[in-house]
Every structure is written in C-alpha cells, then in structure tokens.
Amino acid sequence: MPVDELILKLIEALKWPGVALAALLMFRSTVTSLVSRAKSAAFGDKSVEFAEPTALAIEQKKQTIAVVEEQPPSQEAPPPPAPEAIVPFETNLKATLAQSHASDEVKIAWLVRGLAIEQIRRIHETNYRIILGSQIALLLKLNTGATIRLSDARELYEQTKKNHPGLYENFMFSEWVMWPKNVGLINFPDIAETSPVTITPAGKDFLHYLVETGLTGEKPG
Structure with missing residues (x-):
C-alpha cells in the first residue's frame, strides 16, 4: 500500500x-x-459547559497552569x-x-x-467552553501581528467591563489576562503595563480550530 x-x-x-x-x-x-x-494534566477529561458568562469567569479563576508530568x-x-x-x-x-x-x-x-x-x-x-468573547477578541488582535502590550489588553478589558459590569465586578484584569496565558494561548514576560503580549503557536492553532469547527460566532463576555 x-x-x-x-x-x-x-x-x-x-x-x-x-x-x-x-x-x-x-x-x-x-x-x-x-x-x-507523558500525561497531560492541563484539564484532563473535564468538559465544562456553562450558559452564563459569569460562570465562565468563575471557572477561569479556578484554573491553574497546565502541567506535564513525566512518567x-x-x-x-x-x-x-x-x-x-x-x-x-x-x-x-x-x-x-x-x-x-x-x-x-x-x-x-x-x-x-x-x-x-x-x-x-x-x-x-x-x-x-470556558473562554470569553473578549479573550477571543484579544487573540484575534494578536494574530494580526500588531504590537500589543498589556496596556492595550487592559483597554479591551475595560471596554468590555463597561458593557458587562455584572460579569466583571469580581473578575479582575489580572485574572482575565492570566487565564489565556495559563492555558498556553498567549504569552507575556510579566504583568507590567508595557509588557509585550504575543500569541503562541497553540493560540494560533486554537483560532484555526474555531474556523474549522464553525465556532466563529460571537461569544458572550
């Protein structure tokens, strides 16, 4: 063959x-x-489906950095x-x-x-299932190749916070921006406002996955 x-x-x-x-x-x-x-311990077989954006934010706050354990x-x-x-x-x-x-x-x-x-x-x-619409918007901005700093990401966060005050009342900027970093979609050296933010290869592949599976519609939050 x-x-x-x-x-x-x-x-x-x-x-x-x-x-x-x-x-x-x-x-x-x-x-x-x-x-x-190797055993991936990023999220295991956990599948999370929430209807309310507030629940998504709460779930993101529970997530920790992905770990790969050698066996x-x-x-x-x-x-x-x-x-x-x-x-x-x-x-x-x-x-x-x-x-x-x-x-x-x-x-x-x-x-x-x-x-x-x-x-x-x-x-x-x-x-x-967990990501918010504003975080997808950040990925799309980063995918253009434009220079994005944490201060620019904060502007996106603040604008979304105005549109969804209830969602972001207890969901701080540091939590909002750290989740996509913790799951490997974006990267930045530190939490300083001038830190450059970049999209990772996994982040680009995630965007391809959204297109491939028809998940390009607007997501809440």
Missing part, C-alpha cells in the same frame, strides 16, 4: 482517540524506545475489550497496519502524530 494512502487512512481512523491509543499500545515495545511517556515506562496490560461502537474502527485500523509495508517506526510516528492532534483538539474544545 502506498505510504500516502496509509497516512490518509491512519489520520481518518485516528479521529477516535481510543482507537489511536489501542493501536499505539500494539507497538508499545517500540514506542518505549521512541517517545517518553517512567511501564509494562502495560492490553486494553479491555472495545465498546461495540469502537470495534469496526479498531478492526479497520489493524487491517490497514497489517497491509502496510512501512516500518514500525513509521507506523508509530503517524499514530503518535494522530494522537497528539486529537489531544490538542480536545484541549481546544475544553478551552472554548
């Missing part, structure tokens, strides 16, 4: 993160020598039997891998890539 066709089939199959993990474990002995094992390699047991809905995806993926003449390293590289893509999309989904 041509490598490009294999890649397309693997990417299609890896839309299901559980399938990606199952396939990854099929080659766990080789994976151990290729990649370090040593271990002998892992095979996964339990797959749920019925997952079985055809696992079957197709295993068939594709069996037909491929690619090396285990190439197969694993694409499986790891697909799993990583699925992980960041999951984080984007969680962040979108």
